[in-house]
Amino acid sequence: MCDVSSIACTWQIEGAYTPNGQELMRRVRRTLAETLGTQLFFSGALLNRLQVPQIQGEMQLHPNKSDEFAPHVDKANVASYDWSALLYLSEHGTDFQGGELIFHDDEDDKFIVPSRGLLAFFSSGLENVHRVNTMAWGQRLVLSMWFTCSERHSHPELRFLAESRPDEFIAESSPSAEL
Numbered sequence: 001m002c003d004v005s006s007i008a009c010t011w012q013i014e015g016a017y018t019p020n021g022q023e024l025m026r027r028v029r030r031t032l033a034e035t036l037g038t039q040l041f042f043s044g045a046l047l048n049r050l051q052v053p054q055i056q057g058e059m060q061l062h063p064n065k066s067d068e069f070a071p072h073v074d075k076a077n078v079a080s081y082d083w084s085a086l087l088y089l090s091e092h093g094t095d096f097q098g099g100e101l102i103f104h105d106d107e108d109d110k111f112i113v114p115s116r117g118l119l120a121f122f123s124s125g126l127e128n129v130h131r132v133n134t135m136a137w138g139q140r141l142v143l144s145m146w147f148t149c150s151e152r153h154s155h156p157e158l159r160f161l162a163e164s165r166p167d168e169f170i171a172e173s174s175p176s177a178e179l
């Protein structure tokens with residue numbers, strides 16, 4: 001197991017305009033693994049759309065009532081999650097209003113304002129209780145990714161995203177901000 005200490009930071013990921021989700025996921029995993037200096041495997045991933053007014057249909061989640069809006073700890077939902085990464089694909093203020101990511105803190109809650117290409121990265125444990133602020137209007141898209149340091153707990157269908165390829169992008173960036 002790797003040392004999962006409290007960390008939270010944001011990055012700017014280039015190319016978040018392209019629809020190639022697998023490529024983005026490969027780049028995010030590799031960038032974060034190199035930064036942490038550890039192995040990282042996908043344990044879960046979800047492309048999530050929140051939309052106000054709600055799209056009608058029985059398969060649609062209520063935009064302001066799904067689990068993200070309650071304060072939660074990702075690792076409490078899925079024990080194998082060690083690290084959480086949220087890559088925002090739409091722009092606060094232009095595509096949607098509200099929907100900020102809020103980290104709860106005894107002293108001072110921290111707000112992350114989503115923008116296209118912004119990657120929020122944090123350890124998945126109790127140290128990072130968070131929630132999504134109520135949406136006012138618009139469409140909010142996020143590619144949520146959860147990583148485990150233990151290959152045994154990696155998601156079998158996402159393992160291929162951690163395999164190296166000859167043409168793989170090598171990240172030379174560092175976090176743009178610490179929270």
Ligand SMILES: O=C(O)CCC(=O)C(=O)O
Nearest residue numbers: 068074086101132142144
């Ligand atoms: O969409 C976000 O900004 C956060 C979502 C979240 O916390 C989660 O899916 O666990």
Ligand SMILES: [Fe+2]
Nearest residue numbers: 072073074130
């Ligand atoms: Fe979460």
